[in-house]
Each structure stands twice: as C-alpha cells, then as structure tokens.
Amino acid sequence: MAFLDVSNLQKSFGPTRVVRGVSLAIEQGEFVTLLGPSGCGKTTILRMVAGFETPTSGTIRIDGRDVVNLRPSQRNIGMVFQAYALFPNMTVAENVAFGLRIAGAAKSEIDGRVTEMLALIGLPDLGARYPFQMSGGQQQRVALARALAARPKLLLLDEPLSALDHKIRVSLRTEIRAIQRALGITTIFVTHDQEEALSMSDRIVVMNAGVAEQIGAPFEVYNRPATRFVAAFVGTLNMLDARVIDSATGLVEIDGQPILLGRTLTASSGATVSLNLRPEAIQLGARDGHYTVLRGRVEDVSFFGSVVRIRTALAGHVVALDMFNTASAPPPRLGETIDISFASADVLLTAD
Amino acid sequence: MKVNRFWSWAALTFGLLYFFLPLIGTFEFSLRMQRGVYSFEAYRVVLADPAFRATFAYSVLLAVLTIIIGVVIVVPTAYWVRLKLPRLRPIVEFITLLPLVIPAIVIVFGYIRLYNTSSILPLTGTATGTNFLLLMGYSVLALPYMYRAVDTGLRAIDVATLTEAAESLGASWFTIMWRVILPNVSVAILSGAFLTFAIVIGEFTLAALLNRPAFGPYLQLIGANRAYEPAALAVIAFAITWACMGLIALVTRLQKFTQVPR
Numbered sequence: 001m002a003f004l005d006v007s008n009l010q011k012s013f014g015p016t017r018v019v020r021g022v023s024l025a026i027e028q029g030e031f032v033t034l035l036g037p038s039g040c041g042k043t044t045i046l047r048m049v050a051g052f053e054t055p056t057s058g059t060i061r062i063d064g065r066d067v068v069n070l071r072p073s074q075r076n077i078g079m080v081f082q083a084y085a086l087f088p089n090m091t092v093a094e095n096v097a098f099g100l101r102i103a104g105a106a107k108s109e110i111d112g113r114v115t116e117m118l119a120l121i122g123l124p125d126l127g128a129r130y131p132f133q134m135s136g137g138q139q140q141r142v143a144l145a146r147a148l149a150a151r152p153k154l155l156l157l158d159e160p161l162s163a164l165d166h167k168i169r170v171s172l173r174t175e176i177r178a179i180q181r182a183l184g185i186t187t188i189f190v191t192h193d194q195e196e197a198l199s200m201s202d203r204i205v206v207m208n209a210g211v212a213e214q215i216g217a218p219f220e221v222y223n224r225p226a227t228r229f230v231a232a233f234v235g236t237l238n239m240l241d242a243r244v245i246d247s248a249t250g251l252v253e254i255d256g257q258p259i260l261l262g263r264t265l266t267a268s269s270g271a272t273v274s275l276n277l278r279p280e281a282i283q284l285g286a287r288d289g290h291y292t293v294l295r296g297r298v299e300d301v302s303f304f305g306s307v308v309r310i311r312t313a314l315a316g317h318v319v320a321l322d323m324f325n326t327a328s329a330p331p332p333r334l335g336e337t338i339d340i341s342f343a344s345a346d347v348l349l350t351a352d
Numbered sequence: 353m354k355v356n357r358f359w360s361w362a363a364l365t366f367g368l369l370y371f372f373l374p375l376i377g378t379f380e381f382s383l384r385m386q387r388g389v390y391s392f393e394a395y396r397v398v399l400a401d402p403a404f405r406a407t408f409a410y411s412v413l414l415a416v417l418t419i420i421i422g423v424v425i426v427v428p429t430a431y432w433v434r435l436k437l438p439r440l441r442p443i444v445e446f447i448t449l450l451p452l453v454i455p456a457i458v459i460v461f462g463y464i465r466l467y468n469t470s471s472i473l474p475l476t477g478t479a480t481g482t483n484f485l486l487l488m489g490y491s492v493l494a495l496p497y498m499y500r501a502v503d504t505g506l507r508a509i510d511v512a513t514l515t516e517a518a519e520s521l522g523a524s525w526f527t528i529m530w531r532v533i534l535p536n537v538s539v540a541i542l543s544g545a546f547l548t549f550a551i552v553i554g555e556f557t558l559a560a561l562l563n564r565p566a567f568g569p570y571l572q573l574i575g576a577n578r579a580y581e582p583a584a585l586a587v588i589a590f591a592i593t594w595a596c597m598g599l600i601a602l603v604t605r606l607q608k609f610t611q612v613p614r
Binding site: 050051052071072073074075076077078079081083085086087088089098099102103143146147150156 | 510518524527531
C-alpha cells in the first residue's frame with residue numbers, strides 16, 4: 001500500500017459536489033502537485049487530508065492508518081498556508097518551536113531543532129525577529145520551518161508561493177524542492193500555476209471540476225495529455241479543426257492539404273477532429289520531409305527575451321508558435337505572410 | 353489658505369476651552385476648602401473618609417470581576433462566531449447591543465421582579481445574592497463595549513488560518529485560545545476592560561436600586577450634601593479615567609509584535 005492512500009474521495013457542500021471520487025496513491029518521499037483552476041477541488045482535497053474538512057465519503061490512509069476520524073492535531077502533518085499564518089505574537093524561533101513545545105519536547109531538544117531548522121531555511125540569525133519585521137518570502141520560509149520542525153509524516157503546501165513576487169517565487173520553488181529532497185518528506189503541493197507544477201513535482205494530478213483528469217510525471221502530462229482539458233490547461237495549445245478523410249490510416253486535411261497522422265482515429269470519415277499542437281512544435285518556414293506546411297499572416301509578435309511568440313492567422317484559426325531568439329534573425333513583421341510547418345508526430349490527439 | 357488656517361485654530365481653541373475651562377474651574381474650586389489659601393484639604397477629607405475607601409474598593413472589586421466575566425464570556429464567543437458561525441454575527445451583534453437600547457432602570461426592575469424574596473430564586477434576600485445580581489447586571493451593561501472591542505481585535509488577525517495552523521501543529525482548543533488568540537487580542541481586551549472599569553466605577557442606577565454600597569451612590573450622596581468634596585471627587589474620577597487611557601496607550605506601545613506605526 002502507498003504511504004498516502006486516498007480512495008474514492010467525495011466531498012459535497014450542500015448540493016454542490018466539489019470532489020467527485022478522487023483516488024490517489026502517493027509513495028513515501030514523493031512530491032505530488034494538485035494542479036487545476038480555482039474551484040476544481042484541489043484545495044478541498046488537501047484540507048480533507050489535513051483534517052480541516054470531513055469527506056462525504058471515501059477513505060484517507062496515512063502510513064496504513066485511516067485518519068478520516070482523527071482531528072487535524074492528531075494527524076502528524078505539517079502545513080504551509082498561502083497567507084503564511086505565522087503567529088504574530090511570537091518570534092521566529094518561538095513560531096518554529098511551537099509544534100515541539102505542544103508535543104512536550106525538552107528545552108534542549110527544542111533549541112537544537114530550532115537552530116537546525118533556521119539553518120535549513122537559510123535564516124540562522126533571524127530567530128529573535130517578529131513576523132512583521134520580515135519580508136513575505138522570509139515569512140514563508142519560516143512557515144515551512146515551523147511545519148517541518150516537529151518531523152511530520154506528511155507536508156501539505158497550500159499555494160505557498162501565490163502571495164509572493166515572481167522572482168522570490170521562482171527562487172523559493174527550487175529551495176522548497178531541495179529541502180523536501182534533503183528530508184525525504186512526502187509532500188502534497190497545491191497550485192494553479194502550471195509552471196510551478198511542472199518544475200517542482202515528481203508527479204502532477206491535474207484536477208478539473210472535482211475529478212482527477214490525469215495523474216502522471218510532468219513530462220508525461222505535458223507531452224501526452226490524456227484529455228483536451230489537460231492539454232489546454234497545462235501549457236499553451238493550438239487547436240486546428242481538420243476533416244477526416246480516412247480514419248483507419250489517420251488521413252485528415254486542413255485547408256485542402258492532406259496530413260497523414262499515422263494513427264487510427266475514433267472519428268469517422270467526413271467528421272471534424274481537433275489537431276492539438278504546442279507552440280514549440282511549430283516551426284517558422286517551410287520544411288521538407290514529413291512536415292505539414294501551412295501559410296498564414298502574422299497577427300502579433302511578442303518578444304519575451306529568450307523566446308519569441310508569433311501569432312499567425314490561417315484557415316480560420318490563430319496559431320501561436322514559439323521560436324528561440326537569435327540575434328542574427330529578427331522575427332517577422334506584423335502583416336507579413338509566412339510559412340509554418342509541423343511534424344505529424346507532434347500532433348496531440350486527446351479525448352474530450 | 354490663511355483664512356482656513358485661522359478658523360481651524362479658532363475651532364480648536366474653542367474646543368479646548370469648552371473642555372478644559374469647567375475642569376480647571378472645578379479643580380480651582382476643590383482647592384479652596386480652607387478660606388483664603390489654596391490647599392488639598394478637600395482631597396484629604398475625601399481620601400480619609402472611610403465611606404469613600406469602602407465604596408471605592410467595593411466598586412473596584414466589582415469592576416475587576418465584571419471584566420473577568422466579560423473576558424471569559426466574550427472572547428470565546430466572539431472567536432467562535434468569527435470562526436464557525438459567521439452567519440450568526442448580525443444576531444450576536446444585535447444581542448450585545450441590547451444593553452445600549454434598554455435602560456439600566458428597566459433591567460434592574462426586571463431583576464427585582466424576577467429575583468425578589470418571594471420568587472423561586474430569591475437572590476435579593478441576601479447580601480451575597482444581591483452582590484451577585486449587581487455583578488450580573490454590570491456584565492450586561494459592559495457587554496456592548498467588551499464585545500465590540502474584542503471583535504475589532506479579532507478582525508485584525510486571520511483567525512481561521514491561525515487556528516488551522518495551530519491545529520496542524522498539534523494544538524488543542526485550549527492552547528489555541530490561550531497561546532494564539534488571547535495574546536493577539538490582548539490590547540483589544542484591555543481597552544474593553546478599561547471601558548468596563550469606567551462604566552462600573554461610575555454606575556449609579558443598578559447599585560442604588562439594589563441598595564449596594566458602590567461608588568456611584570456615594571458620589572451622589574456627597575454631591576448632594578457637601579460643597580468642596582464633590583469637586584475633589586470629580587477631579588479624582590477624571591484622574592483615574594485618564595490614568596486608564598494612559599495605560600491603554602502604554603500597553604499598546606510596549607507590545608513588541610504590533611505593526612501599528614508608533
């Protein structure tokens with residue numbers, strides 16, 4: 001059995017079903033992210049694991065023990081909140097020591113552990129400060145130290161980076177992940193930010209309307225999305241309508257151009273299917289070989305520095321493509337007619 | 353601009369005069385008990401009066417007990433309403449405001465009718481019972497001030513998240529209340545406590561009609577029968593109130609963890 005075993009979890013608030021039969025098996029030491037738009041039920045799942053909400057039905061087992069009827073204080077979890085939630089009346093050291101003091105640890109042990117935790121989060125000299133004297137990023141690191149000090153079995157992170165500046169957010173990602181790896185603590189991370197999810201997780205659970213649409217490694221979720229929702233929510237996706245010519249061989253056509261997908265399609269001949277393409281799977285210019293080439297007009301060019309995103313209007317669609325910045329090759333101008341090409345192997349076909 | 357500034361100063365001066373002149377007059381009058389010289393004779397007489405000491409001590413004791421009852425009832429209630437029953441807030445607020453709408457005289461007549469010697473609970477039959485009744489009456493009168501103060505204090509902190517954070521760290525309800533919530537609303541409780549203190553010290557109606565030896569009825573008695581002593585008492589009462597306000601400011605300033613600009 002997995003270390004954290006969530007089975008057929010359901011939660012309704014009145015007539016609204018927020019979580020609909022979610023099952024998860026998380027191994028010891030794994031970093032799993034619940035990713036989804038707001039209202040998808042990801043936070044509710046986390047709160048049920050923490051014990052702040054009671055499931056309508058289903059079981060939650062931590063290390064083999066059913067915890068559904070335990071109070072949050074009995075579950076031996078550490079939790080970090082979006083709003084930091086440091087106790088304003090206590091110093092940083094007192095905040096970190098809080099869980100250990102509740103557990104009745106000896107003073108020498110508490111002092112040692114507090115020093116160790118403050119060193120771990122890189123704030124060894126700030127133990128005497130009060131929360132209001134610290135920046136958001138520092139407060140959140142203290143909140144992490146506080147959650148970890150009493151050696152919980154499970155670490156729950158509820159959008160811990162959402163309230164921070166972009167730069168601090170990016171650096172804290174790496175830091176949190178490094179600390180998690182060093183301690184080997186099983187972690188559930190909730191976020192609506194796909195970049196955070198992709199960069200930090202061992203596995204991602206993509207949630208939509210109370211259902212886990214896909215559970216998999218970041219590479220897998222991004223490159224082989226199970227549903228159209230996953231494909232569209234994780235990363236940017238271009239969707240091109242194509243007409244099926246032969247479903248057995250996967251022959252379709254866009255704008256009179258045949259494309260051989262080499263895969264059996266479920267749609268029958270004459271029906272319309274959606275060809276999904278990541279912006280980085282499309283190249284600027286015509287290419288020989290197994291590439292499909294389409295011609296369009298440049299509608300918009302966004303320069304991000306290392307990456308340039310070009311939006312092109314073609315065959316009734318607007319298609320976004322990404323190319324790396326090259327100093328010697330300036331991007332096309334607005335209104336210019338360009339060729340774009342993609343390999344049929346890069347086309348993502350998803351179930352709805 | 354210049355004209356505006358002139359009127360601002362004029363208004364301020366008028367306000368200060370309006371406030372301080374009677375006080376200065378009272379103070380000056382309280383010093384003239386001995387003919388021809390200024391002296392603190394009136395204060396000496398007042399402070400030496402055993403009835404002053406007895407009634408003042410009685411009222412201070414009742415004020416302290418009222419504050420304790422207020423804190424014990426109001427802090428958990430306000431906390432619980434904020435945390436779990438936000439929909440009940442308007443109702444609870446309405447209830448806590450009732451004492452402002454219902455005059456003390458109505459409350460005390462109700463008490464006397466309900467708890468007289470021929471009732472099931474004859475509290476007015478004994479001195480202890482009547483003291484208890486007076487204490488309960490004071491707790492009711494102080495309710496709006498204590499509740500408002502504590503609720504405002506709770507508004508300033510994220511009650512729900514702090515509670516959850518403490519819970520996830522293994523804290524019991526008592527620990528959360530004692531170690532997390534109370535210290536963070538201590539200034540609010542203190543301002544509620546000083547307001548309660550001021551109300552109880554000066555309260556006349558309940559104490560007089562329940563015939564208890566409180567400071568309010570003593571003030572009235574002296575005021576009706578002496579010349580200089582009431583002025584001295586008024587100045588003493590003001591001094592106590594100002595000391596209370598000073599203490600609130602001092603405690604707020606000494607609190608290390610508030611972010612309030614100083």
